[in-house]
Amino acid sequence: DTxxxxxxxxxxxxxxxxxxxxxxxxxxHDTMYWYKQDSKKFLKIMFSYNNxxxxxxxxxxxxxxxxxxxxxxxxxxxxxxxxxxxAVYFCASSPWTSGSNEQFFGPGTRLTVx
Amino acid sequence: QKEVEQDPGPLSVPExxxxxxxxxxxxxxxxxxxxxxxYSRKGxxxxxxxxxxxxxxxxRFTAQVDKSSKYISLFIRDSQPSDSATYxxxxxGGSQGNLIFGKGTKLSVKP
Numbered sequence: 001d002t003x004x005x006x007x008x009x010x011x012x013x014x015x016x017x018x019x020x021x022x023x024x025x026x027x028x029h030d031t032m033y034w035y036k037q038d039s040k041k042f043l044k045i046m047f048s049y050n051n052x053x054x055x056x057x058x059x060x061x062x063x064x065x066x067x068x069x070x071x072x073x074x075x076x077x078x079x080x081x082x083x084x085x086x087a088v089y090f091c092a093s094s095p096w097t098s099g100s101n102e103q104f105f106g107p108g109t110r111l112t113v114x
Numbered sequence: 115q116k117e118v119e120q121d122p123g124p125l126s127v128p129e130x131x132x133x134x135x136x137x138x139x140x141x142x143x144x145x146x147x148x149x150x151x152x153y154s155r156k157g158x159x160x161x162x163x164x165x166x167x168x169x170x171x172x173x174r175f176t177a178q179v180d181k182s183s184k185y186i187s188l189f190i191r192d193s194q195p196s197d198s199a200t201y202x203x204x205x206x207g208g209s210q211g212n213l214i215f216g217k218g219t220k221l222s223v224k225p
Contacts, residue, residue, distance in 0.1 A: 041218050042217050043218075058212075090157050102148075106157050107155075
């Protein structure tokens with residue numbers, strides 16, 4: 001059984017388009033995260049959600065918006081895609097509401113903006 | 115100075131070698147120190163976790179934290195080709211804090 005799953009695995013799109021990446025976890029965790037890993041493999045947190053409330057919002061462009069329909073899902077919507085958005089996006093979850101040292105990562109979504 | 119510095123490598127060693135991976139950091143508020151392993155085209159997975167200074171051993175892996183020097187290490191004994199991956203250190207201040215990742219060191223263990 002997949003613990004943290006993301007769809008799609010690969011996403012190729014044109015500049016200016018709007019796209020969404022879906023994330024689901026079946027671990028019963030309270031907190032979910034989105035990370036961006038750039039071409040230099042630098043992994044940086046973008047958002048985290050705790051019980052459907054945004055608790056961390058790093059300085060990312062407002063073209064990025066996380067949406068959580070329920071505790072098991074945290075989707076990432078991106079408007080007006082730019083070349084610099086090309087990266088691998090990882091969803092993660094953790095078991096404690098106060099944050100956790102162990103985060104369980106999904107397989108990643110490789111986004112390429114042309 | 116960046117919060118966490120990690121040599122990206124790549125590091126290539128023969129099978130059976132002892133591997134030493136390191137990170138340095140600047141913020142003395144970090145209290146939680148982790149090592150994540152990331153295989154190619156996969157998400158990171160937690161390998162070791164240490165709170166404050168000291169050593170922690172798990173099988174072939176040993177994590178060390180020296181808070182006075184702001185230096186953390188991961189040692190891999192009897193390295194195997196299956197250890198070939200990118201190793202990322204991750205640090206956190208308090209229980210509510212973000213994980214701050216190093217850039218990762220790419221390790222290749224040759225048979």
